[in-house]
Amino acid sequence: MENNQQMRKWLDDMNLSHPLVIAGPCSAETEDQVLKIAHDLKDTDVNYYRAGIWKPRTRPGNFEGVGALGLKWLQKVKEETGLKTTTEVANATHVKLALEHDIDMLWIGARSTVSPFIMQEIADALEGTDKIVLVKNPVNPDLSLWLGGIERLHTAGITKLGAIHRGFSTYKKTKYRNIPEWQLAIEFQNKFPDMPLICDPSHIAGKRDLVFDISQTALDLNYDGLMVETHHDPNNAWSDAAQQVTPSNLVHMMRDLKIRKETDEASEYNKKISGLRTQIDELDNELLELLGNRMKVSDEIGQLKKQRNVAVLQSNRWNAILGRMILEGETKGLSEEFVLRMFKAIHQESINHQEKIIKA
């Protein structure tokens, strides 16, 4: 699969004056609930109404969705409000039922994207459809798996494709439910700049207070749209209660989010930015020069260790460097996370250099 400008045609054809907005409850619970939220969202920026019908839950015994009955409620949403509809599909039966009920857009969840078998089953079931199909990132931060899932759909002849970034599972304690790993989504955009990319701030956040900030970051990174879980009574929702926002929260959020343009044609801006970019280029060259010099010193240490038969890894020394650099970094406005990542990469390169010397 190669990037192609046609990839964003389905989105461009909508001629939206704002990012694409997909909203609605995590789960369809009752017909009244589905219709109430849809009517609340009817005259807002929302383009597609979402509701989970089949809910894959981490542990059995929780509410697992109302099943095919909910598809009829989504049809009613379309009839009564004119909103287009979307739901998650996780196997060939779901696909068949969703297509029979004329659901306009389907999405594939993170727990399905992770399995090439399931992705292939879904792709085969979707073959030839002209519905829009969005693929959430897999639960683990693996870009190839995400792209592979989309590729299977592409190979099955589905042309209206897009990706949803919902964050990644982690065992680390963080403020997020699923860590965003924005770098991975940036890599996705670099490879497929014309593939519509939607952010799901609700699943990244896990709690509603973070939804606005995550949405703003996504828009600052040129995302094409947002999928926001929205419920008229979030605290009593049957699933994902903590992360859903009310329809009126969503309206305020859409009003307050800053939609920034990709670039600015004004010559004042261009003059300033090209001066600053020259500085960045020079600093990047200096960084590489310094890193090259650091590796030369590491090579000398490698020679010494080889002569004296000393191990490459020196944990005490390494921990001392890390501790000092984190403190130094703080005084220069660099986050601990960044300093750690950068020095771990430098250490690995240094070890690789010395290994090469020792094994030669």
Ligand SMILES: O=C(O)C(=O)C[C@]1(C(=O)O)C=C[C@@H](O)C=C1
């Ligand atoms: O101090 C050493 O012994 C080194 O080899 C240098 C270095 C480094 O790159 O800073 C590399 C490997 C060791 O684990 C510790 C530190």
